[in-house]
Amino acid sequence: MQKPVFGPYQTLKVELDSSEFPGVLSVKLNRPDIRNAFNETMIDELTRVFSQDALHSEVRIITLGGEGPAFSAGGDLNWMKRSVSLNLEQNLTETRTLSKMFATMNECPKPLVGFIHGAAIGGGVGLTSVCDIVVATQDTQFSLSEVRLGIVPACIGPFVTAKIGATHSRALFISAERFSARRALEIGLIHEMVSDAIALESARGRLLGNMLQCGPQAMSVAKKLVLDLTWPERREQQTDCIEYVSRTLAELRVSPEGQEGLKAFLEKRKPGWIP
Secondary structure, eight states, X not given: XXXXXXXXXXXXXXXXXXXXXXXXXXXXXXOGXXXXXXXXHHHHHHHHHHHTGGGSTTOOEEEEEEXXXXXXXXXXXXXXXXXXXXXXXXXXXXXXXXXXXXXXXXXXXXXXXXEEOSEEETHXXXXXXXXXXXXXXXXXXXXXXGXXXXXXXXXXHHHHHHHHHHHHHHHHHHHOOEEEHHHXXXXXXXXXXXXXXXXXXXXXXXXXXXXXXXXXHHHHHHHHHHXXXXXXXXXXXXXXXXXXXXXXXXXXXXXXXXXXXXXXXXTTSOOTTXX
């Protein structure tokens, strides 16, 4: 089967691995000369990747990283400068588009693993927050710096707060202080800290190798389960939580993937989805 081709993209590198880690879609921010700051083109392209390319049947896992010295410095200065001349309605159109991008990434049914290095500032913290698993190098610097510009991290707010909680969000939103990967680990923004780029690549291999042992449908349902149980508007839709979780497991047990996984375990063999 011919490997699908995604794009073309101006601000991203998008490629599906078919050899070492089959089914892993690598998405890299690709504006290294300006530290992967994002503008309207990158916002549109990230929305497109996670609403279209990521849904391809061959994609099992998505990784997110950045080319060059930093993961993402947040908003492009030229893009931000243009917002000064926009009226309220024009600004609202733009901020809704940005919010939709983060929501699309957050709700993408495929597991999203972030590999962060250098710096994640402003919207870069937002991108970190929508990842399901995050590994960062120990020299990475983080900051929610918006109040220094007289604005607030509103569009990324729901995702950052869901990740690190209200107490850390209040402190970091208000202070705009720069913080280390160590603190990011302590507050739950990232899940693992490694020494350098070589260790980051090693962690990538370890994580992906492990995740490819897992049922693709099960990982997707597991992600949806957590979102449904924790996001307020989704939690409210589950009027009977016990019935919801019971049905979720029962339906997986009778699904082809669930049947294959349980039979493989009982028969002491690998399930069919393992490459």
